[in-house]
Amino acid sequence: MSNPLQIAVRPLVEYVFRGGSIDSGFRTASTLTEGTKAHQNVQKEYREQDQKEVYLSAEIPYGDLVFVVDGRCDGLLLDEDSIMTIDEIKSTAKDIKLITEEMYPVHWAQAKFYAYMYAKEHRVDRMRIQLTYVQVVSGEHKRFVQEAELAELEAFAGEVIQRYAPYAQMLQQHKRDRDRSIEELDFPFETYRAGQRKLSGAVYKAIEAGVSLFAKAPTGIGKTISTTFPGVKAIGKGLLDRLFYLTAKTITRTAAEEAFTRMQGKGLKLHTVTITAKDKVCFKEETRCTKEYCEFADGYYDRINEAMLDLLSNETLMSRQVIEAYARKHRICPFEFSLDAAYAADVVICDYNYIFDPRVSLKRMFNESKKQTALLIDEAHNLVDRAREMFSSSLHKSDFLAVQREFKGVNTEVFQAAKAVNDYLISLRKQSGDKLRIEKDSPKELAALVQAFALHAERELAASGSRLPSPQLLDTYFACLSFGRIDKLYDERYVTYMEISKSEVSVKLFCLDPSYLLTMFGKGYRSRIYFSATLSPNAYYLDMLGAGEDDYTVSIPSPFSSKQLSVHIQPLSTRYQDRERNKAHLVKLLLKLAAENPGNYLFFFPSYEYMNSVYEAFMEERSGVRTLLQQGEMSEEEREGFLAQFDAENQGTFAGFAVMGGIFSEGIDLVGNRLTGVVVIGVGLPQISLERNIIKDYFSSAGRNGYDYAYVFPGMNKVLQAGGRLIRSEHDRGVLVLVDDRYLQPQYQRLLPEEWKHYQVNERTRGVQTFLTVET
Template structure:
């Protein structure tokens, strides 16, 4: 039936009964959870006739909509002669802070289950119990109520009638959306070479519930070729939602443009973009509590109205749109975008909302995931981003400062901070005179100290925030993340400490994120990892959690060798040879732009190398306009830099930039906006402690550790930088690769086919 609205008990209860303000991040972290371990421990105490995890379901017809509400109640207690619905909640807060009315959502969930049970049984009353469990101590606190059949019927009608306007809006939107999708044609006159193949690969991946790794060249239109078949799958009922995941703002904008293009051709879809909190915060302070922010104060009292308003009026829920409605309804724009993500047909956001255990959208139920596709753009970036997401560091200096701050204020926080600081001192002495020390296994004693610290910090923070609480809150979050990562720690991790004078940093470093990436995505309907530079494919498939049965697509380039002139200058750019290389690099740049004036980007492996060449270039280049990438450029500075590259420029413009930086991928300078790219070096990451740990790990697992740690990530930067040049079938230009290693077989095998017909600069 088309008019069926299926909703889990928890989602219905939260929609109607969530109220109040966004609290400080601390209160969010210490909120009630549904920890399965604690649930099982409570359920083990049930009597013989009691039943755990009881599936309950009800159908209610309301205003021509058929509501199917279902869920699992934690316990059905039958042993004492009465019938009791038991709802279990665990919390890290002390139970003295929990009272009967701490969270109306919990009672609402339990009463939903009670109503469902009474529907199926000839009973007039039923008991309801909330069981709260303190996660650390195991202490239990219970509250009980008795409800009659008529009370529960009235309660359910209140829930349904409150939820119905939203449900009706979603239902009517779905009808118009699906009709628009059925009419939608590919939004260009024809497919480019390779686009149809990529679109077909993505569609089959969705149809089969598979994982796809697609290497598709820059310039063919990967974004529309992945989104369009996903949209079609929604119209056919195969999917309900699309997540378009990116690493950078530029690729998020490309995703927005693709959906807007289809909207111009008749598509009616709700598409939300999640922008980072620090960029959209109206107060620019990021303090999410009613004391500091009027948009957090009473947020949950206003959010349902804001969602109904924006979804009833808009389709493209990008940053300006969300900010407009957030301001109108006085709600936090960041939290607003997260709430909209659960309602939208498509979500454009950073990788971390799916893959990062600290950030992920946890209210996505498995049932929703089974109807959702992940489109992971520029997927090569997810390898190192994954390492960052699944790693955790903790610093001595914070506990030393907390020890000083809380000496007279809180004995528990003082002692806990002192114990951790003392442990760091012990590590420092153990390492002397070395600056690093690698541990062969998890330090359980340290993890226990961190756990104790979080307990004491929680109790202190629950008293309220003051001038000294900011450090305690930040350190608490670091400690929570440490404990979260410690549960993932296995042989794919390594634990090490870095010592710099009195400071000690301990880090759980994820060497191989592949398993965790695969686990984060496994409950979704399908996953498509795509990039112009998934090369070598075996490496990226391995590092992104691929398996033998996954699909692989190689899309040939639609461009010809005649479009770019490639040259290699066999010059050593290794660290100890860089001084000698400066003059030849400047000479090559000068000769190139004199013979072919135009707009050029020259990429360097580091700012230091860039500045050394820039110094000589500035003395010899005369009046040739030159612009330079600065470190930490904001969006406006980045835009100003790119705006200098215009096809109408008279003469030559040279841009100095860093390989792997904001200008070496994700930018689109078509036609004569860019006439040449020069890449200095082979992009290898700087030799360092962590990279060597990665190298040794993969060598131990039977792979080429040096290639995994250095060569493949480095050459990916080169391919991305060179890919800025040819963006369409009419683009032409020059690519110069400066390094003698480009003449070695290993490096040549990693170059695109179109680059292999090169000349050599003597």
């Protein structure tokens, strides 16, 4: 007989009983807190002999499988006639009068399964099953009651297991095949590169010990395979059930897919799913999830089980293209399909936000599942600013005024709630003569008004039925939900800042230090592996990413010879006030480099404005150098086209002008003669801004170097990433030029990697000297 197959009641009955369409335009999205309050309010009415949150479990054999089903029922009530009642509480924003007894079969199924488990364990012949619906705004209750004999409940549970069994059998067979393939899997390259074995070992030991790892490993070492391979081996040893490979950019997702493709070529059988953003993968012209508009949303839950069985039985690497192909075959939404597949997969490749963002994280990742999951966090230096963004939220007065005008005479409650928020923000503007206000406390009065608006908006949206909901109301509602969630996270690591003008008032809950929340949202996972070529300085990233006392760190030296890289510092000021004066010198430098060492180059700039200005001057020289300019918004096809121009067979010189911190400054591989040299113009400092200055002041008041935290460290990280595009293998050779006199200052010198410190300083007075030819 197979090993027991553990599953909770809710996902079991959802698999069997879910049906219908993806919700029409609006998904009831009451906050978890509101739903919890509704449950608690009902449970407060229980009598002394009643119990709440009762854990139940049962073992159910089926063929060669044994299902271990468990869960917590909301209430276990002893009625006057001594019949036990299972109470299943469901919160809703809908008009409770519209809910009928047979509207939600899945709710009855969940309650009946709890009743079966209790009756079986306690040998009870008859059970009462009660569904209690509670309206989150009014608190109004509506109850439906049924009774069932034990034999009837046993038959029901058996039918549920029978309908779930084909899927479970497929997963069990896959698990056996998977574990056997992992046991036989060797490292998918002939040899380890220098440093790869050390990194792989550190990753495995961190997972084994159940701690986090912060790994600094140079570009070109093969970090992706050095983290995924030990993660896969940990699954084979039973340490993990699942890996999440988290990235900030689509281009680094491709590297992860390639790593699993390579391992599959060596015999690995693993279910790997890539989640692509909804707006990118949607089959329709507009991303509008209504059954009236989208045939892929209409009847989605009637077809999803068959589609999942088909996909998982026939595929292992489920890339965007594979997901789309099966979604079209079964006429289902590709985005929702990828999410459903992710819960069944061994490996999920996705953006950071599916784990860390409180607004969009995967809600069905239960604690037991997290304990057997490791997070592989690629290019982890990006997570600091991304986390600040995920843990912050804004509201704008103009949105509430627009809703107020739209719903005047249409819905009094929505109108009044929008007006209350708008009036509050108007009073804020009148009270303050400043264009900017910064406060350390959360705006509790505003938060209460926003919450009230969200509840009334939710009722209106839920009542819209098949009608297309108001886009303005929907957007404002979701902004309020976000604001409410972030307000609940607000602590001493936040500030509230308000920007005020004649026509607008914007309020932002701004997260300054994301380390605590990153730790909280990462809590429960067996291990978190943060890795990047540029986790430097080490202390800064350990601080900002929330390292604990027991966590591991590892720093892998560069495996490449210093002879492969010719490094030059050109002490030419690129400070904002000097840029126009020194532009001609910079163009001369770039032209001389191109003339002396023909090949393919990337020239990186700190901003689009500066890049475009230098590009225009460069083109006026009519040098014969072929060029390509990065655009602000580029489709995936345009990005691929840009990179394709870096051909090893190019004649003469080809130069790509790009922006530091952009899509071409990290996560791309231009191996060999595809890239001859990189020029990094400036020290990458972010532009002086309100938020950067708030961050600076916050960390300065906390005893750290606020300017470094807000400007220098993030800026130099961009420099290191851009320069790291050059040497990607032991065969690569190239020229790296750092253009700025600040590179000679100790503050910046100490942030240069060891492999760059054999630089040559070009003479200031003569402008540009001959660049050394790299040894071959």
